[in-house]
Amino acid sequence: MAPASDRREHPVFESGDDRVHDYGMANAVGRITDTLIAMSRLIYAGHVTRYSNMKVVAGIGGAALPYVIGRLRRNYSLDKDKLGDPDAALAAMYYDTIVQDTRALRYLADVVGADRIMMGSDMPFPIGDLAPLNIVQDTSFSAAERTSINGGLAQRLFGL
Template sequence: MIIDCHAHLVPPALLDAIRAEQAKFPSIRLIEEGGSLGFAFAGNKPTRPVSRPLSDIAGRLAWLDSNKIDRQIVGGWLDMFGYEIPAEEGLRWSRLINTHLAKIAKEQPRFIPLATVPLQDGARGAEVLKEAHSQGFKGAMIGTQPKGRGGVLDDPSLLPFWEAANSLGSIIFIHPVFESGDDRVHDYGMANAVGRITDTLIAMSRLIYAGHIARFGNVRIVAGIGGAALPYVIGRLRRNYSLDKDKLGDPDAALAAMYYDTIVQDSRALRYLADIVGPARIMMGSDMPFPIGDLAPLKIVQETRFTDAERAGIYGGAAQTLFAL
């Protein structure tokens, strides 16, 4: 079985439901553009509109066929997670998204959905995560900056969410968000090329040093974008840890405990990732449908120096085991 572990989907019925239920979300301004929707959450900068490939189910299935991919793990679209809106409204928003992700997965079983949770509030995030598991989700895709720009995943108020994820054995896919938190990346296409990396690197490093990876050891964490430079800076992370071991989590142990996708766009980088974390922790991913991703994801695995058994695990064996498919 060949599995794409990293993709995004916005079911067309979700957009229709958002329009129909707009009155339930007073903190969200809908922006009609070219037959699609963009969003402004709590008066913040408008997102991009939902692109057609995010909602083109027939096109997505055709792409899977052309790439010989059997199943695809899909989260929602990070731009529209809405962590900035009030918590109770965020709870309703996440439930609406999850309803339609679950529905499209039942209609098209090749999609394996990851839920959305309202990370602006730890207790509500835990509540929605528990609901999602009862509906058949294996876990959630979460953004790097809960509560909006500058938020951190090790915020003490999020402990109920992490405790729930630990008790449920959730798969938690950590993904960069719309704003990377550094205005210097808003030129030259650097928000995608660099900003998503630094955003994820900072979020993951905080989780590691806060001790969350070890404390919540039953959570299966996926660090997107090939670990977002974590393997490259492991020496510096280790050195920093050695200076204050009594207070910091162990970065080597944390990297060995997580999972990673192949979206590094260079076979040398993928081989280095495997050397640091082990090939068994790597799963093929595309970031479909975004051009900054890898829209021919089998190729990099073919071109990287792996044994046949390692390659089979990356193509789908690791994801099949992790998601119990």
């Protein structure tokens, strides 16, 4: 696992779910669902906390993780001996700003902390944010939080 954790890659999901192939839903919700499932599997497998040197950045603002943490926590409480702790995992992960709604970005910050959030653009996908600085500017963050989100965290995290 150690060599794989050193790679820096952008996953590309092509959902096999026919329900998302119309109406542009692959970009609107399909990738979110794929990301939520992938991140939940990493969390429950215990990989996020076991491999503490692995820097996990959950795209799409963590997909739906901040919104389903209660359900993940409840599921964990039913089988703690076999599942990784979702609260510990969410606290160890990082997130991008690609939620495209200031209320959602504020909620993400309230759940995981603004210090865990970094700028994202969602490129190369067509649903990407063409002006990614705007959502950070328009969300109620302090100047220090904006500086961190707009590049400071990425510089520290990736040694740039």
